[in-house]
C-alpha cells in the first residue's frame with residue numbers, strides 16, 4: 193500500500209481543476225434554477241481525478257479489520273464468520289426488491305420466512321412465540337420489558353416499577369430498564385461470579401416487575417441457581433427476563449423456556465451470524481412463554497390455513513414493519529444450513545473452544561475465577577504483576593500480530609479484565625495461533641516491555657488518545673488554507 197496516502201483525507205488529495213466524472217450530454221434543454229435557490233459561492237468539495245478517488249477509498253477499506261480478515265475474539269459480542277450463502281439469500285431480488293407496504297398476497301414467501309424463523313427460535317429456546325420486530329439487542333430488551341409491563345398492567349398490578357439487574361450484566365440491561373421508565377436495583381455476584389441468592393432475597397417484593405439475567409452470564413459462567421431464583425422471583429409475582437444476546441453456548445444444550453424464563457431476546461447478529469459493528473445491522477427478536485403471546489407487538493406474522501397474514505391489532509408497537517429483513521433472512525439461512533442435527537453442536541463447540549484457550553493460557557494470564565466456563569471467560573491481566581504492562585498494552589500488541597483484540601476492561605468486576613470468546617466456528621489451527629501469540633506477548637512483557645507498551649507498531653495509526661477521541665471527536669474537515677494552485 194502507498195504509505196504516502198495513509199491518513200490523508202480526500203480533501204488533502206484535492207487538486208484544483210481535477211475531475212472524477214464525465215456526464216452525458218444534456219438532451220433535455222436548459223432549465224434555469226431561480227437564483228434565490230442557488231448557492232452564492234461554490235461548495236468546498238474535493239477535486240480529484242477518478243483513479244485518485246478509487247484508490248483513496250480502496251486503500252481505506254483495506255484498513256478495516258473484520259471477521260473476513262482474521263480472528264475476532266470479542267467476549268460478550270459474538271462475532272462469527274458470515275457464510276456467503278447468507279449474503280446470496282439476502283441479495284435475492286425477489287426478497288431485496290420487496291416493498292414493506294406491498295399487499296400480503298404478493299409477498300407470502302417473505303412472510304413465510306418470518307413465520308418460520310419465529311417458529312424456529314421458539315423451538316430452539318423453549319418459548320411459545322417470537323416477534324422479529326426489534327432492531328437490536330437493546331431494542332429487544334426494551335420490547336421485552338414493555339411486554340412485562342403490559343402483563344402486570346393487564347392484571348391491574350401497577351406497583352411494579354423496579355427491575356433487578358446483576359452487577360455483572362451488560363450495560364444495555366440497566367439502560368433499557370431506565371428507558372422503559374423502570375427503576376434499577378442491583379443484585380451482587382458471589383465470589384464465584386454467580387448471582388448471589390442471599391443478596392437477592394431481601395430485594396424481592398410486590399414492587400418488582402422482573403429480574404434480567406444473562407446465562408451463561410457475562411463472565412461466561414452458567415448460573416446454577418436458576419431453578420431457585422425462578423421460584424423466588426415468580427413467588428413474589430415478578431417475571432424472569434433472559435438476555436440471550438449470545439445464545440450460542442446454549443444451542444442444542446438447554447433452553448431458557450425450560451429453565452423458567454418468561455420473556456427473552458436473542459441477537460440474530462451475534463448468535464445467528466450476521467456480522468455487525470459500528471452500530472449495526474442488527475436484529476433482536478423477543479420470545480415469550482405460553483400465556484404472554486398477546487403482548488407481543490404489532491405487526492405480527494400469523495399463519496392461517498396455508499397462508500400468512502399480518503396481525504396489526506395489538507397492544508405494543510416497537511418499530512415500523514416486520515424488522516430488519518436482511519438480517520432475518522441471514523439468520524434463517526444459517527439455521528437451515530446447520531439443520532436440526534448440527535445446531536446441537538454449536539453450544540458444545542463454543543464451550544470447548546473457550547475452555548481450551550483458558551486452560552492453555554492460565555499459567556501466564558491471571559484467571560480470577562477457576563473452573564469450567566461456557567462460551568467466554570475473563571482474565572484479569574497478566575499473571576506476572578511485576579511488569580507494568582496492562583491489559584490495554586496486550587490488546588494493542590495483539591493488533592501487531594494480526595488479531596483483533598478481545599473485549600477489554602469489561603465486565604467491571606476486575607480491574608484488568610480481558611474477555612475472550614472464540615465462538616464455535618474457529619479451527620484448532622487458528623485458536624492455537626492465537627494462544628501462541630498471547631504467550632509470546634506475555635514473554636515480551638518480561639523481556640521487552642517497552643515494545644508492548646508502545647504497540648501497535650504495524651498499524652497505519654499507532655496509539656490514539658482514546659479519551660480525547662471519545663470526548664472531542666473531530667468529525668468535519670475545516671479547510672485551513674484556501675488552496676488556489
Ligand SMILES: *Cc1c(COP(=O)(O)O)cnc(C)c1O
Nearest residue numbers: 268269328329330362364437474
Ligand atoms: C451485545 C449485547 C447486548 C446488546 O445488543 P445490541 O444489539 O448491541 O443492542 C445485550 N446483552 C448482551 C449480553 C450482549 O452481549
